[in-house]
C-alpha cells in the first residue's frame with residue numbers, strides 16, 4: 001500500500017502540493033486526475049522518490065520511499081518526457097535494466113520482442129516518439145516491478161499497441177498484485193482501467209474514491225412536468241449543477257438513487273430519467289464545483 005500523509009511541496013514561493021492525503025491499495029490501479037498545473041507530476045515524482053516533499057510522509061509498505069533502495073528496486077517510474085542514455089540500443093538498455101532490477105524477466109523480454117516488432121539493435125533515440133514509449137513499457141514490464149508509476153503513459157501509442165500494453169499491465173495487476181498509479185487527462189482510458197481515482201486541483205486533493213462508488217453516488221436527472229416545475233424540488237440534496245434544455249430540466253445530483261426517485265415520483269413528471277455519468281462528466285462537474293471554469297479544462 002502507498003500511503004501519502006499530509007504531503008506539502010513548494011517550488012520557491014509557489015505551493016504546489018497542499019496537505020495531500022491519499023491511500024493507494026496494493027494490487028490496484030489508481031488514476032490521478034486534475035487540471036493543468038495541479039501538481040500531479042510533482043506528486044508522482046515524490047511517490048517515486050525522485051524529489052522530496054517539504055512536509056508530510058510518503059510510505060510504501062510502511063517504509064519511507066526517498067533514498068530507499070530496496071523499494072526503488074521494485075518500482076518503475078515512466079515520466080511523460082522519456083529519458084534513455086544517448087547512443088544506447090534497446091539491447092544495451094535491457095542489459096542495464098537486467099543489472100539493476102533483480103526480478104528482471106528475460107523470457108518475457110523475448111516474448112514481448114516478438115509482439116512489439118522493434119529491432120533490439122537499433123539506437124533508441126532514432127525511434128519515433130511512440131516507439132520510444134513502447135521501449136519504455138517493454139523494459140518496465142520486464143523489470144517485473146511491484147509498483148509502476150506512470151505520468152501520461154499512453155500518449156503517442158497507436159491503438160493496437162495501447163491495448164496490448166494495457167492488457168499486459170492489467171494481467172500483472174491480477175497475477176502478482178502489481179500496484180499502478182497513472183496520471184492522465186484521458187478520462188475514458190482512466191475509466192476503463194482504474195479501480196479508484198483521486199482528483200487534484202491547485203495542489204489540494206478534492207476527491208478520492210473507488211470508481212464504482214463514485215459512479216453510483218452521482219446521477220444525471222432529466223425531468224419535465226406537464227405544468228410548472230415544483231419549486232425547490234431537490235432542496236436538501238446536493239445539486240452540483242442544474243440547467244434547462246427547452247422543456248426538460250437537467251440536474252446533476254450527488255446522493256442516493258432512491259432518495260432522488262422518491263422525491264420526483266410524488267410530482268408525477270412526464271419525463272423522468274436517472275442516468276449514470278461518465279467519469280469525464282463527473283470530473284467536469286467536480287471541477288465546476290471547485291470554481292474551475294469548464295471551458296478551461298482540456299479533455
Ligand SMILES: Nc1ncnc2c1ncn2[C@@H]1O[C@H](COP(=O)(O)OP(=O)(O)OP(=O)(O)O)[C@@H](O)[C@H]1O
Nearest residue numbers: 011012014016034035036037038039040041042043
Ligand atoms: N522544477 C520545478 N521548479 C519550479 N516549479 C515547478 C517545477 N516543477 C513543477 N513546477 C510547478 O509546479 C506546479 C505543478 O506542476 P506539475 O507538473 O506537478 O503539474 P501537473 O498537474 O502534472 O500539470 P499538467 O497536467 O499540466 O502536466 C506548476 O505550477 C509548475 O509550474
